[in-house]
Amino acid sequence: MSESKKFVELDKSLHDRESFDCGELELNQFIKTQAAKHMNAGISRTMVLPALSPLPNQKLPICAFYSIAPSSICRETLPKAKAKKLPRYPIPVFLLAQLAVQSEFHGQGLGKISLINALKYLWEINSHMRAYAIVVDCLSDEAERFYTKYGFEFLCEHNGRTRMFISMKTIESLFS
Secondary structure, three states, X not given: OOEOOXXXXXXXXXXXXXXXXXXXXXXXXXXXXXXXXXXXXXXXXXXXXXXXXXXXXXXXXXXXXXXXXXXXXXXXXXOHXXXXXOOOOOEEEEEEEEEEEOHHHOOOXXXXXHHHHHHHHHHHHHOOOOXXXXXXXXXXXXXXXXXXXXXXXXXXXXXOEEEEEEEHHHHHHHHO
């Protein structure tokens, strides 16, 4: 299976969600059962990288995906040097809620490509709707190492997971 070069919004009539398997049950379940519902409810947006060739059901397999949503954090979760410059009310952020790569593409750089695409997409949104940072909740130590490698910093523990962040100022320096 070979992937297209462009992420597009998930369309359950075009994209085969059932065949997706990244090796993480929670992420597999999200794309199969929740992503489209969350989009319809206005909760998040899921972008997929479809394969070039359709399956027998005429739908395109998903090679990778990410989901984003608006969110907020309290300034007390930030390092003190950063927090003291911010107001005392909730700080707007973008949540990179999900990011996954089909198992057969593991180790080929598609995770990095997906992350860069998500960060660039959020940077573009930030020009219209400002946010302080992008946050991500790590499902595993492996995910934490992945995000650390790309400049994310520890923020706090959130719902039993490590929450990490990267400031929009850092993102701006990457894409401007």
